[in-house]
Amino acid sequence: MNSPAKSAITKPPKSKAPPVTYLLATVALLSLLFAFPQIVDSPYTLHMMILIFLSIILGESWNILGGYTGQYSVGHAAYFGTGAYTTMMLMQYAQVPPWLGVWVGVAVAIIVALAIGSICFRLRGPYFVLASIAAAEIIRLTALNVKSFTNGAEGILATDIPPLKLGAILITDFSSKLPFYYTGLILVLLTILMTWLVQHSKLGYCLQAIREDQDAAHSLGINLTLHKNIALIISAAFTSTAGSFYAVYIGFIDPTSVLSLDMSVQIVLICIIGGIGTIFGPVAGAIILVPLSEALRSNMIAQGLFKAGLVGEESSIGIFLKDNLAHSHVLIYGILVVVVILFMPEGVLGFISKFVHGKTRRGVS
Template sequence: MQKRNLAMLGAILAAVALLPLVESDPYFLQVFIMIMLFAYWGAAWNIISGFGGQMSLGHAAFAGIGAYTSTVLFISYGLSPWLGMLAGGLVAGGFGLLIGYPCFKLRGTYFTLATIALLNVIRILVLANQTVLGFEIRGAQGLSVPWRGNSLANMQFLNKVPYFYLILGLLIVVLLASYCIKRSRMGYYLAAIKTNQEAANSLGVNVTRYKLLAQFISVFFTAIGGTFYAQFILFIDPQRLLGFDLSLEMAIIALIGGQGTVLGPVLGAVILVPVAEITRAHISGDLAALPVIIYGLALMLIIYYLPEGISKYLGRFYNKPAARRGEGK
């Protein structure tokens, strides 16, 4: 069944790749780019929180680290965002390991609260300072990414089609990585840790090692998404990119779609992101927080009616005909 699901996902992604050939409206492409970006972030979050059961609500911090690292290197040294993307991923990964080691000693709600505290500390430091380590970040004003011409090397394009294919490629990479992890020894160890950490430890699983490895991979991918976001928007707003709302969206998308599954973050993003993008585009003022309210309501409904997520429900529904055919033989 896993192979059939992977084949179905491949067919869907192949169909998505043809969309710019059918519809070139910038707003249409913008919505699909954001769907794939949040599916990407949800899949990255899922590696540590879905597979490993370590509920993080501070992952936006690592998206911000990736965005600021690549942008500062781009501005100060003219380093290509492609290299800055890797640098940001490694910096965020190292930071994730540094923070993860003491935080993984905490359990349940305490770990979640620690990730929220980490996000708030980083956001406050960025908002309160114009420079960090001698590099200008412009504090609460935000940091603009300079336009240096339509160029693949600079990851800057005049239309949205190249961004569409770039985030599609990144999404495919993180989904393949998720599939390989889930089917590997590491995936089985993470599942054991998620189910019963003490039992896994008593059976010889190096719990700390696999948590840190999952943390590094998750954080690395999240930071790369932050670089893409910065190059796509050409501006880093610390209130948005380092905000709790973004961390919550990453988590809710994976939870609604089905945490611990490969397809879950994609399903969650397809369902929630279009609604959020439409409301952001047409609603302002007192109702500007409506997307977050929608996310919260959707999460409550899913937890009550489909606690395992939409993907698990669809999987059971999808497998029923096969089961009936097997009974008829």
């Protein structure tokens, strides 16, 4: 009954020139984002924005392999960690500045990706997922145990970042959050552009065909191994860039923070929550997940309940909540994720567009 409406959601008509209003809105949004640090100078807000940027980059990168090609890798921490470790180790042990180290990180991540891909892409469906987890765990355990090389569980602490100079002109010395904000923003725009280019190219058609039905795609002349590996290389390269960015921004990495299964799952969740296989799904996912996890971590829910007067701060329930809610943020986070997956199988973005579309349709008829 509602299949024509569905078609309009899942496949918007081929866009011609974007209408002026869209163009204006985009320009306005972009200038707002670029002016944002001038308007808001709270370091915490900037920190949150940078974390959101990081999540968007990770989500968009994963989306190429998971969302468009349908290869649900739950081992993207491998590429994130590779980027982080390569950049950090070059900076600390060999005094290579990070803006050069990041390229080495990308190169190493591509090599790692090809090694993992050549093994894991022999498998399909859930077996591929398990293999991708195993591959990432191998890298984490290696980083943990080869202490002479990676400093093991102690991790690597960045002492100071060399200033970025163009000739004699000092561009930035990385003493504030500003350079990270702009670097993150530019990386976000690049990954979105990359996703757009992939979606509107022959490559995008081939990847989506593989996602829909591998055998059908194969019979239509699509080289499965080649295209899966291309998707993986693009995905790994951008994930590695995000890893380098994270390492330099936070200034400390260890196997648990950049190579763990938690990290891999986080990356997947950004897309699942926002909407898989769409350009702006990961953006929506990041905007929801980052503040949510931050609010839960800082016990904002208990504080909110106290402020609203729903629960007395000194009552037994209040004390219980104050003591336990912050520790159980992972549990609450998990429940929310389950709820979203159950009730919004196409992600928040899919849910909203369905809702909006349903309304207008009812309005018309």
